[in-house]
Amino acid sequence: MRSTTFGxxxxxxxxxxxxxxxxxxxxxSNPTAPTTPSNGQTTTPNNGTSTGKKxxxxxxxxxxxxxxxxxxxxxxxxxxxxxxxxSQTISENESLDTFESxxxxxxxxxxxxxxxxxxxxxxxxxxxxxxxxxxxANLGKPESKAKLTSILTYHVVPGTWTAAQFGAxxxxxxxxxxxxxxxxxxxxxxxxxxxxxxxxxKCSNGVIHVVDAVLMPSQANIVEVAGSNGxxxxxxxACKAAGLDATLAKNGNxxxxxxxxxxxxxxxxxxFEMLMQPENRLQLREILSYHVIPGNRVFANDLNGGELSTVxxxxxxxxxxxxxxxxxxxxxxNSDVQASNGVIHGVDSVLLPGANTLNATVxxxxxxxxATTATGQEKNGN
Numbered sequence: 001m002r003s004t005t006f007g008x009x010x011x012x013x014x015x016x017x018x019x020x021x022x023x024x025x026x027x028x029s030n031p032t033a034p035t036t037p038s039n040g041q042t043t044t045p046n047n048g049t050s051t052g053k054k055x056x057x058x059x060x061x062x063x064x065x066x067x068x069x070x071x072x073x074x075x076x077x078x079x080x081x082x083x084x085x086x087s088q089t090i091s092e093n094e095s096l097d098t099f100e101s102x103x104x105x106x107x108x109x110x111x112x113x114x115x116x117x118x119x120x121x122x123x124x125x126x127x128x129x130x131x132x133x134x135x136x137a138n139l140g141k142p143e144s145k146a147k148l149t150s151i152l153t154y155h156v157v158p159g160t161w162t163a164a165q166f167g168a169x170x171x172x173x174x175x176x177x178x179x180x181x182x183x184x185x186x187x188x189x190x191x192x193x194x195x196x197x198x199x200x201x202k203c204s205n206g207v208i209h210v211v212d213a214v215l216m217p218s219q220a221n222i223v224e225v226a227g228s229n230g231x232x233x234x235x236x237x238a239c240k241a242a243g244l245d246a247t248l249a250k251n252g253n254x255x256x257x258x259x260x261x262x263x264x265x266x267x268x269x270x271x272f273e274m275l276m277q278p279e280n281r282l283q284l285r286e287i288l289s290y291h292v293i294p295g296n297r298v299f300a301n302d303l304n305g306g307e308l309s310t311v312x313x314x315x316x317x318x319x320x321x322x323x324x325x326x327x328x329x330x331x332x333x334n335s336d337v338q339a340s341n342g343v344i345h346g347v348d349s350v351l352l353p354g355a356n357t358l359n360a361t362v363x364x365x366x367x368x369x370x371a372t373t374a375t376g377q378e379k380n381g382n
Contacts, residue, residue: 086112086120086203093201095210098128098136105140106149112156118206119161119172121180121191123214131214147219150176150340154217160207163189163199170301177253177297178217178338191215218338222248222256225339231346234264234272235288241276242285247311248292254342255293255308257316257327259350260334267350286312290328290353297343300325300335314353328352 087109090096099122103109112118128136139148153175161172166184173179180192189196191211198210218225223245226232235258239245248254264272275284289312298308303325307315318327325332327347334346 084203085114085205086118086208088113089201089203089208090120090122093122095124095126096122098125099123102128102139102148102152106145106152108149108152108156113205115205117158117160118175119157119159120206120208121155121157121194121196121211121215122208123155123211124197127211127213150217150219151214154178154180154215155211162207163196163209166191171299173297173299174217176217178340179297179299179336179343180215218340220339221250221341222254222339222344224249225337226256226258226344229337229344231260231334232258232344234261235259238264238272238276238284239288242281242288244285244288244292248341250341252341253295253297255296255298256342256344257291257293257330257332257347257351258344259291259330260346260348263330263347263349266348286353287350290314290316290351291347299343300332300345303327303332312353316351 084092087103090100090103090112103112112120131139138144139151156175157172157180158175159172161182163184166182166189171179171181183190184196189199189209191209192215194211194213194215196209197212201208201210220228223236223239226236236245239248248256274280275287290310292311293308293316294311303318303320305320306318308318310316316327318325320326325335328351330347330349330351332345333348337344337346
């Protein structure tokens with residue numbers, strides 16, 4: 001149960017802020033909660049980053065020797081081994097020696113040899129060489145196993161995705177938790193802006209696509225990503241004052257609706273300074289906790305209306321209208337900024353617990369209210 005006895009009452013604070021900020025959202029009466037992201041579709045996927053390209057060396061020094069290997073034809077999908085698992089197929093392909101070795105180091109062989117179905121984007125030996133020998137050597141160290149696992153699982157998507165699906169589906173979630181975007185037309189395909197050089201190598205438990213560069217997930221946590229973005233300085237300052245920054249830097253899966261600096265600037269004069277006072281720390285933490293969804297990465301295309309459970313314990317109402325996503329009293333302005341422990345969406349207002357309920361109550365009572373909005377204009381309530 002949330003505490004109700006603080007230096008200032010949260011309910012009073014929410015009422016003041018709700019009347020002072022511009023715009024509210026119309027929630028649905030019986031919304032359906034968004035589903036957990038799976039093989040989601042999006043028109044603006046976050047495609048991740050890749051390594052730069054150079055002329056590859058002929059013999060990668062990190063390659064592991066394996067028997068009975070065959071050369072891979074990198075321009076066709078003719079190399080198909082229906083009776084072999086993903087792990088076995090990788091081990092039999094002489095251009096994937098480094099990938100095979102690193103999978104073993106990360107302990108992923110069992111997962112890729114089981115009954116579960118996966119799609120694997122396999123970098124060639126030449127692709128790994130682009131990382132440089134020093135970086136490859138560091139990835140092979142025991143203390144780098146977590147980072148190595150993070151990189152390798154970013155190349156694995158649950159389920160079977162053939163090349164024919166890339167054009168129709170914009171993105172999919174990886175085992176890493178972060179999302180990869182696809183693109184393709186006329187037989188040319190990319191994933192995460194990296195070229196797919198061979199498609200549809202069928203295996204008994206999925207499919208392999210060969211890529212010409214190593215896909216690199218974000219290694220920075222939410223606090224680090226938000227700090228480098230340039231739009232969320234006030235939000236991070238508030239999180240630090242409320243003691244929420246440590247939570248957002250932990251390992252896990254979080255979805256954060258981060259008010260931009262402009263959103264905080266819309267608050268009534270003196271409101272932010274009041275919230276930043278030590279005696280109001282708990283109220284500040286409650287408001288900020290309303291912006292955080294724990295345990296799940298909810299991407300923009302998953303926001304199709306409904307309610308989300310926040311760290312605060314109250315639900316956040318989501319509504320969509322002609323492609324515009326509103327949450328409580330705010331609107332999504334930037335989406336799918338990926339971090340190692342979650343995803344960030346920018347919002348144009350500080351979201352207020354109970355804002356929808358308060359506005360509905362005011363209208364139901366038929367009491368007109370006059371308030372100054374965040375833009376300094378007088379607003380007449382009906």
